[in-house]
Amino acid sequence: MKREVVIIGGGPAGLAAAIEAESRGCDVLLVDENRRAGGQLFKQLHKFFGSKAHSAGVRGIDIGRQLLQKTEELNVEVWLNSPCIGIFSDKRAAILHNGVTEVVEAEKLLICTGGAENPLRFPGWTLPGVMGAGAAQTMVNVGRVLPGKRILMVGSGNVGVIVAYQLMQAGADVVGIVEGMPKIGAYGVHAAKIRRAGIPFYLGYTIKEAKGTDKVEKAVIAQFQGGKIVEGTELETDVDVICVAVGLRPLSELAQMAGVRHGFVPELGGFMPLHDENMESSVPGIYVAGDTAGVEEASTAMDEGRLAAAAAAQALGHFPDEEAEKRKQEIRDRLESLRQGPFGERRMAAKERIVGKGV
Amino acid sequence: MEDRRVREHPILGIQEENFVEITVDGQTLRAKEGETIAAALLANGIQIHRYTAKKHEPRGIFCGIGQCTDCVMTVDGNPNVRTCITPVRAGMTIETQQGYGKRGTGR
Numbered sequence: 521m522k523r524e525v526v527i528i529g530g531g532p533a534g535l536a537a538a539i540e541a542e543s544r545g546c547d548v549l550l551v552d553e554n555r556r557a558g559g560q561l562f563k564q565l566h567k568f569f570g571s572k573a574h575s576a577g578v579r580g581i582d583i584g585r586q587l588l589q590k591t592e593e594l595n596v597e598v599w600l601n602s603p604c605i606g607i608f609s610d611k612r613a614a615i616l617h618n619g620v621t622e623v624v625e626a627e628k629l630l631i632c633t634g635g636a637e638n639p640l641r642f643p644g645w646t647l648p649g650v651m652g653a654g655a656a657q658t659m660v661n662v663g664r665v666l667p668g669k670r671i672l673m674v675g676s677g678n679v680g681v682i683v684a685y686q687l688m689q690a691g692a693d694v695v696g697i698v699e700g701m702p703k704i705g706a707y708g709v710h711a712a713k714i715r716r717a718g719i720p721f722y723l724g725y726t727i728k729e730a731k732g733t734d735k736v737e738k739a740v741i742a743q744f745q746g747g748k749i750v751e752g753t754e755l756e757t758d759v760d761v762i763c764v765a766v767g768l769r770p771l772s773e774l775a776q777m778a779g780v781r782h783g784f785v786p787e788l789g790g791f792m793p794l795h796d797e798n799m800e801s802s803v804p805g806i807y808v809a810g811d812t813a814g815v816e817e818a819s820t821a822m823d824e825g826r827l828a829a830a831a832a833a834q835a836l837g838h839f840p841d842e843e844a845e846k847r848k849q850e851i852r853d854r855l856e857s858l859r860q861g862p863f864g865e866r867r868m869a870a871k872e873r874i875v876g877k878g879v
Numbered sequence: 880m881e882d883r884r885v886r887e888h889p890i891l892g893i894q895e896e897n898f899v900e901i902t903v904d905g906q907t908l909r910a911k912e913g914e915t916i917a918a919a920l921l922a923n924g925i926q927i928h929r930y931t932a933k934k935h936e937p938r939g940i941f942c943g944i945g946q947c948t949d950c951v952m953t954v955d956g957n958p959n960v961r962t963c964i965t966p967v968r969a970g971m972t973i974e975t976q977q978g979y980g981k982r983g984t985g986r
């Protein structure tokens with residue numbers, strides 16, 4: 521089986537890429553291992569930032585719906601419940617589809633598999649009830665089931681703070697947010713909502729232990745200084761869930777299998793596939809976009825997907841050079857305006873460094 | 880049993896519910912068609928999905944997006960099914976997995 525453009529992963533990056541490629545006349549196949557495309561968007565109930573061009577003020581779930589509708593209108597071929605389990609030479613992707621492994625030969629392959637949460641190891645961290653903040657968010661916002669009644673959040677970045685608020689919104693009792701640094705990591709608006717709700721921040725604290733026999737029953741937190749726990753400052757509280765929100769890392773196993781050159785970029789989540797100004801990797805014809813290409817946000821993921829797809833359509837001869845260059849520049853300018861503020865600027869600098877070095 | 884389902888939500892609204900029956904370790908439970916097995920178990924108060932091979936320690940949901948394999952169980956005789964991304968179907972048989980599990984025999 522052959523397709524011009526095969527996109528692995530139907531999150532914001534993959535969906536936006538599929539729409540861009542299909543509208544330029546490419547023959548596209550989008551695969552996702554979930555039963556529904558949309559990736560992490562369907563758990564993002566908060567409104568987005570940025571300008572109107574970036575869907576600011578629109579909730580992640582609504583952006584997801586718009587993307588899905590557009591892929592349907594364009595008749596994009598989508599395989600759901602279909603994990604890609606390997607990439608072989610010559611851009612052949614092995615995809616488990618309806619119980620059979622199909623090998624699809626792609627002229628251009630886009631890897632948009634997203635990111636995964638980093639774990640944090642402490643005594644008791646493997647007990648049922650200790651989970652990623654994103655896992656809790658998935659359970660409550662997609663599954664509509666509360667993972668617990670009394671929840672402690674570890675990490676005060678955007679994910680930690682947003683998920684804590686969403687758990688509270690769904691009826692859980694969030695007992696506090698623990699943060700090892702002396703200040704809150706999240707954007708002010710999100711943190712303010714937590715403060716207004718009366719949820720305490722424990723700044724300069726960390727999780728010391730999760731206690732329980734076969735699931736979490738208690739959390740022990742303690743002051744954290746110079747990378748060490750300060751003995752004697754422990755506080756213990758009853759909880760049934762401990763959520764860990766200590767950052768995300770790019771999921772790049774497939775890119776690794778494909779032989780794509782990687783590098784370590786701490787600002788973007790660590791070990792990641794390197795790419796050029798078209799999101800193309802060191803393997804010609806293999807592109808990366810979204811969290812796989814460095815962890816950022818859904819809005820940047822969508823534009824990276826569009827950029828990769830526009831470049832692929834151009835290389836396939838579907839998109840005349842002059843128009844394609846214009847379109848790509850427009851997307852790059854948008855990405856630049858998205859990468860602002862204290863987090864965005866660091867990511868922008870990291871991206872420039874990667875692209876500057878070449879693949 | 881305590882109820883963990885979020886029926887009314889300030890942003891997501893009220894949810895339609897279409898229940899089916901599944902069997903978990905021999906017990907009949909109610910689950911919503913199409914929800915993930917992990918969500919169905921959680922709604923029924925079940926948090927332990929498997930026991931590890933060497934130390935027989937319990938494990939439950941960890942990443943929730945199919946990436947860590949902590950949540951695997953034996954489903955319809957197939958071991959190592961990631962329950963956080965596998966949808967419920969009426970009549971499914973789900974078993975708490977011991978170690979790496981065995982095909983067919985369950986457990």
Ligand SMILES: Cc1cc2nc3c(=O)[nH]c(=O)nc-3n(C[C@H](O)[C@H](O)[C@H](O)COP(=O)(O)OP(=O)(O)OC[C@H]3O[C@@H](n4cnc5c(N)ncnc54)[C@H](O)[C@@H]3O)c2cc1C
Pocket residue numbers: 528529530531532533534551552553554557558559560561563564565602603604605632633634635636637653654655657658679682683768774809810811812816817818819821944
């Ligand atoms: C659990 C979680 C919660 C998050 N919550 C927030 C939040 O509240 N706010 C925020 O701003 N950011 C959040 N993020 C960050 C989020 O990753 C980005 O906002 C954005 O969703 C990234 O888009 P993406 O398309 O790169 O990846 P994703 O949205 O992660 O999409 C990747 C897609 O690829 C599919 N996939 C992965 N591997 C394979 C494979 N081998 N075969 C087939 N399909 C595959 C997945 O099923 C998924 O649909 C969260 C991240 C995670 C992991």
Ligand code: FES
Pocket residue numbers: 939940941942943944945946947948949950951961962963964
């Ligand atoms: S909880 Fe990680 S794979 Fe299911």
